[in-house]
Amino acid sequence: MIGYLQGTVLSAGEKGLTLLTPGGVGYEVAAPTSVLARLPGKGGEVALFVHTQVAEKAIDLFGFLEADDLELFRTLISIDKLGPKKAMAILSMFDAEHLREIAFREDVTTLSTVPGIGPKSAKQILWFLKDKVSKLTPSASVPGKAAAPQGPQGEYLDTLAGLKSLGYAEDEIRPLILEVFDDEPDLDAAGAIRAVLKKINAARS
Incomplete structure (x- = not known):
């Protein structure tokens, strides 16, 4: 092969x-x-x-281009009735980090935006990925990739919503939120927001 x-x-x-x-x-x-x-x-x-x-x-x-994306592709095609064509469509819209976040949130609506993936298929894919999160974790040799956050989904979403309400762009804050919950999985949303703001201020100083 x-x-x-x-x-x-x-x-x-x-x-x-x-x-x-x-x-x-x-x-x-x-x-x-x-x-x-x-x-x-x-x-x-x-x-x-x-x-x-x-x-x-x-x-x-x-x-x-990266081994992490290859492993994710193989994880996707191992799902029943999800062949290479649909797996490629998913990876054309979402990189590994973004798909990791979607799986963590069980975000059926976002995954259903992929052509050929309806709500029913999206639910099946997310149900499968929920038990395969370790396969979505990038190797330490691949820089710039964050693992799936370990904090409760509600706290994660509240943190994201809170920071967006403060005027921060999702593309800027999403990787930082993932880092914060990786470091401190038991944080509540208020603590996570403070931690992200601290990271932003440190990067800008």
Whole structure:
């Protein structure tokens, strides 16, 4: 099975890319849009973690820039009736950190915005991921990724809502909230808000 490819980008489209390896072999690799958007231009070098899907009439390759995203893809396709196509659609809309948060919140509405994923399917996916959170935890070797928060869901959501009411953007505060609940899982919302504000002030000083 092919698990890793490194080479030159020959072309890239809406669903994937063609990669030429140093040995002169070209591989067609499917990839989510989140990966395609970060690829170098034609002729650029890239390395991909690869999942090989073997079917009766085809062998398909799915590429990711980080091992964490590959593991998440494999977790998703292990869910009953959720094949590679839907898993790719999910990862095209949400990175690993965001999907980790959605699973923590059991946010059916947000997950249902993925094309082909209705409320019923979203509930099934979240129910499965709830027991697989450890698989969504990035390895220590991948910088800049936060693990799923351990605090109660209500406290997390209250913290998020409280900070947004103070004028902070969700993209700015979401990673900080995750860090705070990782460090102190038993914090209430008021304590978490204070901790996040402290981090923001420290970063700006």
